[in-house]
Amino acid sequence: MSFVETQCQQFDWLAEAAFAGLKPGEALNLALSAEDQTYVRFNNARVRQATGVAQSRLGLTFQREARQLRLALALSGQPARDLAAVRSLLERARAETFVLPEDPFATPMANNGASDHRHGGDYPDTGGWIGQIAEAAAGLDFTGLLAAGPQIRAARNSAGQSHWFSTDSFLIDYSLFTVNETGENKAVKALHADRQWHPEAFAANLEDAKRQLERLRRPARSLPPGEYRAYLAPAAVEKIISLFSWDAVSYDAWKKGRCALRQLADGERVFAEDFNLRENFRLGLAPRFNSLGEVAPAEVPLIERGRLQSLQVSSRSAKEYGVPANGADTGEGLRCCEVAGGGLAEADALEKLDTGVYLGNLHYLNWSDPRTARVTGMTRYACFWVENGKIAAPIRDLRFDESLYRVFGPPLEALTRETYLFPATDTYHGRALGGCKVPGAVVGAFRFTL
Amino acid sequence: MAAVACLPRQNQAKWPLRHRCAHPDMKTSLAFKPDFAEFDIHRALSWIAGEADWVGLRHVQECAQRRTVRNLRPEHNSIVVERGVMVEAWVDGQIAYAGTCDLSEPGLRAAARRAAKLARASARFKPFELTTTQRPPSRGRFAGPALRGFDSLSLHEFTDRLMEACRRLQVSNKIVNAVAEAALVETHVQYASSNGADIDQRYLSVSGHFAATAQDGPDTQSRSLNGPVANCRQAGLEYFDFEAIGAGCERVGRQALELLAAEECPSERLDLILAPDQMLLQIHESIGHPLELDRILGDERNFAGWSFVRPQDFGRLRYGSTLLNACFDPAQPGGFASYGFDDGGAPATFEYLIKDGLLLRGLGGLESQARLGLPGVANFRAAGWNRAPVDRIANVNLEPGNSPFEDMVASVERGVYMESNISWSIDDYREKFQFGCEYARLIENGRFTKVLKNPNYRGVTVPFWNALKRVGDLQSLQSFGTPYCGKGEPNQMIRVGHASPPCLFAQVDVFGGGR
Numbered sequence: 001m002s003f004v005e006t007q008c009q010q011f012d013w014l015a016e017a018a019f020a021g022l023k024p025g026e027a028l029n030l031a032l033s034a035e036d037q038t039y040v041r042f043n044n045a046r047v048r049q050a051t052g053v054a055q056s057r058l059g060l061t062f063q064r065e066a067r068q069l070r071l072a073l074a075l076s077g078q079p080a081r082d083l084a085a086v087r088s089l090l091e092r093a094r095a096e097t098f099v100l101p102e103d104p105f106a107t108p109m110a111n112n113g114a115s116d117h118r119h120g121g122d123y124p125d126t127g128g129w130i131g132q133i134a135e136a137a138a139g140l141d142f143t144g145l146l147a148a149g150p151q152i153r154a155a156r157n158s159a160g161q162s163h164w165f166s167t168d169s170f171l172i173d174y175s176l177f178t179v180n181e182t183g184e185n186k187a188v189k190a191l192h193a194d195r196q197w198h199p200e201a202f203a204a205n206l207e208d209a210k211r212q213l214e215r216l217r218r219p220a221r222s223l224p225p226g227e228y229r230a231y232l233a234p235a236a237v238e239k240i241i242s243l244f245s246w247d248a249v250s251y252d253a254w255k256k257g258r259c260a261l262r263q264l265a266d267g268e269r270v271f272a273e274d275f276n277l278r279e280n281f282r283l284g285l286a287p288r289f290n291s292l293g294e295v296a297p298a299e300v301p302l303i304e305r306g307r308l309q310s311l312q313v314s315s316r317s318a319k320e321y322g323v324p325a326n327g328a329d330t331g332e333g334l335r336c337c338e339v340a341g342g343g344l345a346e347a348d349a350l351e352k353l354d355t356g357v358y359l360g361n362l363h364y365l366n367w368s369d370p371r372t373a374r375v376t377g378m379t380r381y382a383c384f385w386v387e388n389g390k391i392a393a394p395i396r397d398l399r400f401d402e403s404l405y406r407v408f409g410p411p412l413e414a415l416t417r418e419t420y421l422f423p424a425t426d427t428y429h430g431r432a433l434g435g436c437k438v439p440g441a442v443v444g445a446f447r448f449t450l
Numbered sequence: 451m452a453a454v455a456c457l458p459r460q461n462q463a464k465w466p467l468r469h470r471c472a473h474p475d476m477k478t479s480l481a482f483k484p485d486f487a488e489f490d491i492h493r494a495l496s497w498i499a500g501e502a503d504w505v506g507l508r509h510v511q512e513c514a515q516r517r518t519v520r521n522l523r524p525e526h527n528s529i530v531v532e533r534g535v536m537v538e539a540w541v542d543g544q545i546a547y548a549g550t551c552d553l554s555e556p557g558l559r560a561a562a563r564r565a566a567k568l569a570r571a572s573a574r575f576k577p578f579e580l581t582t583t584q585r586p587p588s589r590g591r592f593a594g595p596a597l598r599g600f601d602s603l604s605l606h607e608f609t610d611r612l613m614e615a616c617r618r619l620q621v622s623n624k625i626v627n628a629v630a631e632a633a634l635v636e637t638h639v640q641y642a643s644s645n646g647a648d649i650d651q652r653y654l655s656v657s658g659h660f661a662a663t664a665q666d667g668p669d670t671q672s673r674s675l676n677g678p679v680a681n682c683r684q685a686g687l688e689y690f691d692f693e694a695i696g697a698g699c700e701r702v703g704r705q706a707l708e709l710l711a712a713e714e715c716p717s718e719r720l721d722l723i724l725a726p727d728q729m730l731l732q733i734h735e736s737i738g739h740p741l742e743l744d745r746i747l748g749d750e751r752n753f754a755g756w757s758f759v760r761p762q763d764f765g766r767l768r769y770g771s772t773l774l775n776a777c778f779d780p781a782q783p784g785g786f787a788s789y790g791f792d793d794g795g796a797p798a799t800f801e802y803l804i805k806d807g808l809l810l811r812g813l814g815g816l817e818s819q820a821r822l823g824l825p826g827v828a829n830f831r832a833a834g835w836n837r838a839p840v841d842r843i844a845n846v847n848l849e850p851g852n853s854p855f856e857d858m859v860a861s862v863e864r865g866v867y868m869e870s871n872i873s874w875s876i877d878d879y880r881e882k883f884q885f886g887c888e889y890a891r892l893i894e895n896g897r898f899t900k901v902l903k904n905p906n907y908r909g910v911t912v913p914f915w916n917a918l919k920r921v922g923d924l925q926s927l928q929s930f931g932t933p934y935c936g937k938g939e940p941n942q943m944i945r946v947g948h949a950s951p952p953c954l955f956a957q958v959d960v961f962g963g964g965r
Contacts, residue, residue: 257670
């Protein structure tokens with residue numbers, strides 16, 4: 001049996017047994033997050049570390065008389081032992097609900113229906129694959145991570161719901177480094193992700209990155225801090241949109257006064273008419289159900305024509321603030337979002353920019369003043385000075401500190417027609433699902449400070 | 451142990467009636483011991499010893515609780531139980547890893563074979579020849595300094611105390627959000643290898659977060675005890691001195707109100723005093739990470755980044771002023787990242803990283819030391835059973851100087867004093883940083899004057915540390931940490947500790963919010 005089939009069988013058995021042991025008035029949600037991943041870390045086209053990880057984490061949300069406790073357990077894969085461990089956790093949960101105060105915002109469990117989506121993959125055995133990647137990258141300063149293997153998210157509860165999502169895919173998230181004509185390190189970033197391995201597709205991806213690297217060999221130019229016109233390539237836009245998950249689109253954050261887009265939410269400020277942001281689960285990067293099995297609409301419009309349409313509302317926020325939930329998970333971040341493309345052909349982006357800065361990527365973003373949606377971060381990877389619509393020179397890295405009301409507000413001159421998909425590459429605890437699809441953006445003024 | 455907390459009657463009256471009802475389960479201990487059979491690491495090692503030229507086995511069991519109260523209501527109560535093994539297999543000069551939660555003989559054999567297969571497949575592309583010199587046969591035990599176990603309070607008592615802390619944050623009806631949170635973690639790590647390593651390390655870790663948000667119209671300001679989750683220690687429940695925490699919560703609540711009425715931090719080049727709870731981040735980002743030897747070797751370039759520090763800088767680079775003394779101190783009692791051995795089995799010892807401003811030593815374990823031919827420290831650490839070790843910051847501390855805090859403030863003609871990190875960003879070579887704090891005071895003619903809101907500052911690492919003018923004395927030293935240091939591919943989140951006195955830096959670009 002495959003990893004996915006084994007996990008499915010064991011999860012169902014465990015769930016049935018756990019639900020059967022519940023007492024009157026008790027409710028239980030079980031959320032499974034599992035993976036069988038091979039992680040291979042490359043440095044300079046050599047294998048620095050290779051790790052296989054098979055892990056299944058079971059999350060339990062237990063409720064009794066308006067009390068709630070969350071538990072999680074690393075499953076051993078031995079059903080009898082796992083059931084004994086689950087039963088001991090439930091005993092603890094039961095005891096705690098006699099002690100803990102009422103949680104008025106715990107959402108009673110409901111039957112949110114059933115779904116089953118399974119996506120298979122096709123790629124080589126790791127042994128041969130490591131060689132293919134290392135040999136393709138030989139002679140390059142290739143540094144990055146291969147992550148490959150099945151991932152599972154599932155949620156069942158004692159009210160009867162049952163959701164399953166599994167996908168089998170790989171990603172090669174890498175950088176190519178070079179030393180430019182004046183002895184400085186320069187790099188480009190690339191990602192090759194798919195369910196099927198085609199060596200020629202990876203070779204083409206690598207060739208494209210190598211071509212970009214050529215442009216970085218020229219001497220770099222230092223720009224003094226100040227305001228410049230800027231073209232944010234899709235990878236740079238993606239970094240900014242990722243920051244929205246840090247309290248920018250959370251209903252709870254808005255109600256608690258820490259929403260980084262409060263002025264947008266309150267209608268005091270707007271983004272440009274061209275700016276449209278939505279959760280779009282049709283991108284297929286993540287399941288529509290969350291860790292409680294609540295199902296989001298296929299699309300959730302968040303910002304339309306520059307104005308806020310809705311924030312991410314979890315069922316807990318819905319209960320606390322008396323508003324409808326929209327399937328958001330705890331934390332109320334973005335899971336699978338899309339910024340709509342605009343009217344500018346990507347090929348015309350430099351001409352539209354005319355003279356300014358091409359930002360291929362950004363690094364280490366954080367809110368510097370959430371009240372005004374001000375973000376600081378660094379330029380990284382392929383960033384250039386552009387003159388009269390032509391790349392003039394790579395630039396030395398700069399720090400920016402800028403309000404999103406200027407980036408996506410009226411100074412936003414154009415979004416590219418073409419949009420690019422960025423599957424999530426983070427692997428904390430386990431490999432993430434989700435991601436986003438975004439265009440590039442030409443911005444009239446972008447503020448650099450250091 | 452008393453089952454019901456003794457708290458003032460006026461406080462009890464605010465709580466839900468049910469919470470005061472007696473029930474046998476009120477005696478439920480705060481501690482939770484999962485009912486697992488003891489893992490026999492030597493027996494497990496014997497099952498897999500023949501699967502590769504050398505094998506190592508690291509078993510990690512961790513039970514983590516998070517208890518959060520918000521506005522006198524339970525917000526989050528959770529228990530997470532982790533238990534698994536990372537098998538290391540050495541084949542043809544390459545080590546590879548396989549993690550599993552299946553601790554049965556077939557499960558561990560399968561993991562060992564997977565690791566050996568990965569090692570064999572990647573040996574042809576190894577970046578250097580690993581030997582068992584990088585996996586010393588160390589033997590020993592480490593026990594954390596906890597005095598009072600998590601079983602020394604009942605869940606009911608502990609919840610009551612968080613409720614009380616929450617109540618004391620609510621100093622005004624303008625406090626719209628009050629959060630009291632504690633994390634309690636019990637960790638047991640065993641490591642054994644086929645060349646004789648036998649290590650057992652156990653410790654309790656605790657952290658606390660107490661924060662108030664004040665609102666007046668559209669303006670909101672948040673303040674917390676030392677910043678989000680900076681209060682981190684290896685300790686037991688003795689760490690939670692709820693009398694002191696309660697007083698701290700009242701101060702936090704008052705300061706949140708002060709911030710509502712405060713002026714913006716000015717945009718000027720000024721002398722800057724950083725409190726220990728901001729030095730935490732300053733040390734972490736601009737000393738800790740750039741000194742990691744695996745970053746210098748380029749392992750991290752695709753994710754967190756490289757380093758401006760080059761191998762030839764050790765022993766030569768004037769990293770900071772002569773007042774700067776930074777050390778790696780794994781034996782610091784109660785340090786959030788204290789241990790006896792790293793996850794490759796290297797015994798952990800105190801080392802100076804920077805002495806009198808001169809860069810001496812990097813943060814790298816035995817593998818990085820062998821690759822670079824440089825000395826390092828025992829910091830080859832993994833975030834859990836499911837990750838391979840890499841070079842990590844652990845306890846990296848700034849040694850105290852001789853400046854009493856009052857003298858430091860008195861020496862400033864015009865400057866800013868900042869407390870408690872709230873925003874952080876630095877470039878991938880660890881040079882150009884920008885940090886934001888929760889709370890600041892203007893210093894004029896040697897005295898604190900106005901409260902300032904939205905304080906930020908930026909600088910460049912080496913010039914900044916060379917502008918270090920005064921270092922606080924031993925009395926002003928405070929110890930903090932964070933559970934959220936991220937690094938590595940695959941990514942790992944790990945605990946680090948940083949102790950520091952307040953420090954004065956000359957002529958730094960400070961600025962406020964808005965625009």
